[in-house]
Amino acid sequence: MSDLTMQHLTTEELELWAQGLLGAARTMHLTECTLCFAEAQQERRLHLTLSQLPLFAPRAGFADRVMAQVKVPKTSGEFRA
Amino acid sequence: MVAWAKEGHEAAFRELIRRYERPVFALVYRMVRDRALAEDLSQETFIKVLNALASYNPDYKFSSWIFKIANNAAIDHIRKKDLDTLSLDGAPDADTPDAIKATQLQIGTGGESPLDEVASKELGSAIERAISKLRPEYRACILLRFVEGYSYEEIADVMEIPLGTVKTYIHRARNELREHLADRRPETPPAKAP
Numbered sequence A: 001m002s003d004l005t006m007q008h009l010t011t012e013e014l015e016l017w018a019q020g021l022l023g024a025a026r027t028m029h030l031t032e033c034t035l036c037f038a039e040a041q042q043e044r045r046l047h048l049t050l051s052q053l054p055l056f057a058p059r060a061g062f063a064d065r066v067m068a069q070v071k072v073p074k075t076s077g078e079f080r081a
Numbered sequence B: 001m002v003a004w005a006k007e008g009h010e011a012a013f014r015e016l017i018r019r020y021e022r023p024v025f026a027l028v029y030r031m032v033r034d035r036a037l038a039e040d041l042s043q044e045t046f047i048k049v050l051n052a053l054a055s056y057n058p059d060y061k062f063s064s065w066i067f068k069i070a071n072n073a074a075i076d077h078i079r080k081k082d083l084d085t086l087s088l089d090g091a092p093d094a095d096t097p098d099a100i101k102a103t104q105l106q107i108g109t110g111g112e113s114p115l116d117e118v119a120s121k122e123l124g125s126a127i128e129r130a131i132s133k134l135r136p137e138y139r140a141c142i143l144l145r146f147v148e149g150y151s152y153e154e155i156a157d158v159m160e161i162p163l164g165t166v167k168t169y170i171h172r173a174r175n176e177l178r179e180h181l182a183d184r185r186p187e188t189p190p191a192k193a194p
Ligand SMILES: [Zn+2]
Pocket: A007, A008, A009, A029, A033, A034, A035, A036, A037
């Protein structure tokens, strides 16, 4: 067993794992450590839950209300995105 | 885009608002848990940012700048509100376990105050309630990381705190969220490792 598979996963590594981004060598540790495996599962549930949070938007006309109070400097030319 | 806005193009100003109004509003709303107040604070944020655009440093990420101002506005509001009703002895920067506990109880009351009808519908889920129980600083870190997808370094930038503190906050926040959510989990079968 190499050093890479023996060390417990750090918080950041657990987070990477939950996103499917942890390298294979470190992921191997999860097959050997029930402690980290349990942590990883909890982490994934948390990620799933947080990723399902709804998006919120302000009421319509927000931009107009902001622009009414913003000083736009004098300009020339056209805007292109 | 920001360069166009700096040159004074109204359409560019509007485009910046269009891009950031949702994420900025969502962050502030989850911080203060009051729609009308979140609208006011978000509006103030945009007005402040757009009126100061001439002095904006383009080396700095625009999104970081606007989130920083929005987050400060939300946290200032929460602290002010709590000062009205409770004493905050050393609370905002509490770093001993007891101090943190005390801070949680005090500042946490902001998140648990009765919500209006819309907010209770929108923010009433278990995860939203769990987020509301976090200290404001933890809450901001978690939202920036998991909702906005910011890196730890970017969060440190936005919150003006050291990288190590971001890691500590996120670690503690995540543990608290997992605790809050643990009670209502038996219906979900555990996921398998990939
Ligand atoms: Zn382990």
